[in-house]
Amino acid sequence: MLSHKARKVAVLGVAAALLMTGCGRDAGAPAGAAASAVPIASGKATGTITVWAQAEEGAALPQLAKDFEAANPGVKVNVTAVPWDAAHNKYQTAIAGGTTPDVAQMGTTWMSDFSDAFEPVPSEVDTSGIFPGALKTTEVAGTHVGVPWYVDTRxxxxxxxxxxxxxxxxxxxxxxxxxxxxxxxxxxxxxxxxxxxxxxxxxxxxxxxxxxxxxxxxxxxxxxxxxxxxxxxxxxxxxxxxxxxxxxxxxxxxxxxxxxxxxxxxxxxxxxxxxxxxxxxxxxxxxxxxxxxxxxxxxxxxxxxxxxxVGGSDLVVFKKSQNRDTAWKFIQYLSQPEVQTKWYKLTGDLPAKQASWTDASLSGDAKLAVFGDQLKDTNSPxxxxxxxxxxxxxxxxxxxxxxxxxxxxxxxxxxxxxxxxxxxxx
Amino acid sequence: MTSPTETLTPASPRAETDTPGVRPRPGKRRRRIRPQTLTYVLLVLGVVATLLPFAWMLLGSFKTQGELLRRPITWWPEDPTLENYSQWFTSLHIDTFFFNSLLVAVVTVLGNLLFCSMVGYVLAKMDFPGKKFLFLIVMVTLMVPGVVTFVPLFVMVSKLGLVNTYPALFLPFLAGPLGVFLMRQFMTGIPDSIIEAARIDGASELRIFTRVVMPLCGPPLATLGILTFLTSWNNFLWPLVAAQSQDKYTLPVALSLFSTGQDATNYGLLLAGSVLVITPIILLFIMLQRYFIQSVAATGIK
The missing domain is CATH 3.40.190.10 (Periplasmic binding protein-like II)
Structure with a gap:
């Protein structure tokens, strides 16, 4: 394994290389704001999608993916787990190399780093009832480019x-x-x-x-x-x-x-x-x-x-996705309050949807209840x-x-x- | 802090028992032994300091997360558990990652042994215009840090459509400037007369290379083999980026994936995984140690 220092140097190098290769990018297009969201095609989800998720989330997500596949016959969700401490590098190089997955889990503080590569959220995705502080993390230059998945507060x-x-x-x-x-x-x-x-x-x-x-x-x-x-x-x-x-x-x-x-x-x-x-x-x-x-x-x-x-993770769909309709449908599925509650029980990740907090597993715990209260008043860089x-x-x-x-x-x-x-x- | 006293006690009685037996010039004798004892004490201290982290890793791999987080720290596991290891072998499929790591390392080593010695031979023993310039270019690439070429390399691999295949994991590393340099330096020292003799006997260049030069290159090949194996075995960033599904991950990637979360680390799992990752390296080193030390000494003299 690389030493911590070496990895830091590597990160710097990757960042520098990206800066160099990124110079000519987006010359003509206005940055993010003007991009309008494309609606999700109606009908059943079809085909195969690839999802990258970090460590524990990546390990647990296949269980929810199975439910989604059962509800949508013929759909296949491939989950790849990515180590947390190097995930940022991995997304960076994947974007540079054009090998991004369909859906990915983004740390809330990374949203602005990669926002150019994300699709704006279609209006069909219901973001009401999500903690406002968490929702704010997905907004880059006035456009929502991700959907809060789970939240974390201090x-x-x-x-x-x-x-x-x-x-x-x-x-x-x-x-x-x-x-x-x-x-x-x-x-x-x-x-x-x-x-x-x-x-x-x-x-x-x-x-x-x-x-x-x-x-x-x-x-x-x-x-x-x-x-x-x-x-x-x-x-x-x-x-x-x-x-x-x-x-x-x-x-x-x-x-x-x-x-x-x-x-x-x-x-x-x-x-x-x-x-x-x-x-x-x-x-x-x-x-x-x-x-x-x-x-x-x-x-x-x-x-x-x-x-x-407020921290946690957001879900995003990459612009390069070959199956963005199914990708968004999978995110819609993961955003349902009852699925969020199930996810909490699998991983301990706190639900981004406030409706999930009425479940006894969350509201019945005195310590977690404090988190629930704190989440109503949060901010992020x-x-x-x-x-x-x-x-x-x-x-x-x-x-x-x-x-x-x-x-x-x-x-x-x-x-x-x-x-x-x-x-x-x- | 017990180690210095432990090492002192066995050393000093020997000094005392020796002196009465020899008798003559006891003072002189003692003066000769003192610095030696001191050297040993220092060496033992050095060994202890080097081994301490490994001992911590090995002992820690049998501890629970709770014990690892406790202060003051414990050395000997209070409640030894094999949980960390069994997790690696049952639910985490370490065999897949082990196979991937081994495959990539072995192919990389073979590639380096073959290509680096071929290039090294040409640069050392053949004459053609621009040879010096070519060698200079090889040396210059030695100065370019890998991180600079990292992203372009990945873009190249992805344009070749190789992302998430085994070739993506080893292809970029099949030859390297360091290996070329190492082989060239050693081969320059092989007398031209041997090669000329073979040429007069009618051997082709390929035959000279495989039958005459290569058999003489044991020490640098061993060094190159070990160095390449280590680099490949420990490589983290490239396999992480080039492998895009879990079944292509190598050991270091898996280690990082399963043991470290966003802001919590499963230390027991990490330590057990580290033990499993370094064991083959230690075995390899013990097996090849003779060649390794020989070749370091040999290249050092040159």
Missing amino acids: VVYYRTDLAAKAGHDTFPTTWDGFKSLAKDLQTKAGAKFGVRLPVGEGDSFQSMLPFPWSNGAQLVNEDSTKWTLDTPEMVDALKYYNSFFEEGIADKSPATGAGAGEAAFVNGTVPMLIAGPNAIGQLEKAGGPGFADKFSVGMIPKEKTATSF PAVTTWTQVGAAADTQLEQIIRAGKDPAVAMKELQSTADSAGTGH
Whole structure:
């Protein structure tokens, strides 16, 4: 296997090569926006389609594909599982080589990278009742080019036993309350740090975004034409975030190794962290039997709103598809609430359709119910091609604020000018 | 931290038992042994440091996910399980991936041994105009990183209609500049007189190549074979992109596919898979180790 570094170099190389080969592309056609969706042909689905899906999804999808084949005699769905950590490369080269499948699973943050290769969603695909934050991830330059499949959002995990020891029986809902809980965990419940907050890793800035969003900040303006990174809302949120580090409530250099966050949570040294739904399983495994009763989850603390990050995956159809009608019909099938519930039971992926959440398997679980509530108020980084570049610059600024004591206002001014020169690709 | 003391104890008594037996010039003797003992201690420390990650991998492959996530870490599996291995052999069809990896590696190795030595022979022993220039071109391609040619190569393979076939997995790697360089350097050292003698005896060029030159090239062929096998066996990105259905995936792709999720890794499965992936390499190395060290030494002298 290639080392991590080598793979990073490879990714850069692929990206560079794509940039070079991509120069002449789309010279005449207007970018995305003007493309209109072609309706799906009526009648039964026919023929064969190829679907690429990542890791666990790829392993479980054949079971749903079987149901779809049974309902549509003569249809064959070929599922190929693609490793998560290299899927982005695989799609990139497949698009360059013209060997794309009919349907694919896209990470929500990848939508803008490849949007040129996706078909606009036909109006027959019912997207009503999908969590609005998730739906927003599929919109690139005003056109929907994918359908949310499953969702993922971040909430706060905390140790109920230690919180009780620190004198907190309920989880706080405000910024002040959140900070005092973190402080009390440290001073009264014997924790080394009150909360684990990301700093100095890849995507730290992205992981920190629930705080600015909850303070009313936005990364770009309404029509995604201009970055808005140096607003007072953004700066204030960074000051709040930074105060955790300044006051020693959060570790400036948290251990980043595999499972380090989970381990510190389990042994009580850092009894709060912000994570997605699969941390439930990870923590229960790391903590052993009975640990499930010792922790709970709470919504992102509220300042103006309580807005979290929404991720997950969208389903797309490639323009090169030879059987796009059946491809869209398969997506229609996967979007049905009862199929989404079944999918949750197979994989643990949270349904994008709100109607699926009424099922007892989801609504009956206290922890998952919090996710259901949190999903109603979410945001995501803008689907613009320069976000990767701006996000990386933001990670550096964030690290300088926290570790080198840079003034948040100055840092965000600099970030704004970096972002301005990168533009939003519009 | 137990290892240094462990290694010290067996070494020092020997030094003490030796000295009284020999008697004369004990001081001098001791001075000669000390640095040697130190060398051994350092060597053993080096070996331990090298083997530690492998030991962790092997022991970890018998642990459950819960134990692997726990801190402080445990060395010896508390509750050893074969679950990780049985998963690879039953539900994940490791035999398919193993076969693919082996097929691709073997064909790539054979291709390199044949083509690289042919080109190397021509560049070393034949005279024709533009030879130096051709060799220069080969050397220049050695400087081009593979990632630069990655996408164009894929576009080429896809235009040939080879995507998702076995040839797509090995065809681009059947000859490489490094192999050509290695073979040419070694063959340059073969005396011209042997080749001339064969030519006078009426042997054709092909016969000289196969019967006279190739039998002399054992060491560089072994090196080239091992290096190519390793590269092919470990290759991840190309087979991932060129194989588009699971039945054409190779071991590294399968390893990544089944053990790492979007933001959760199944460490036990990953470690067990890694053990299975590196075992053939270690066996191969042990079998060929004699040739390998010989040839590294031989090419080093040149």
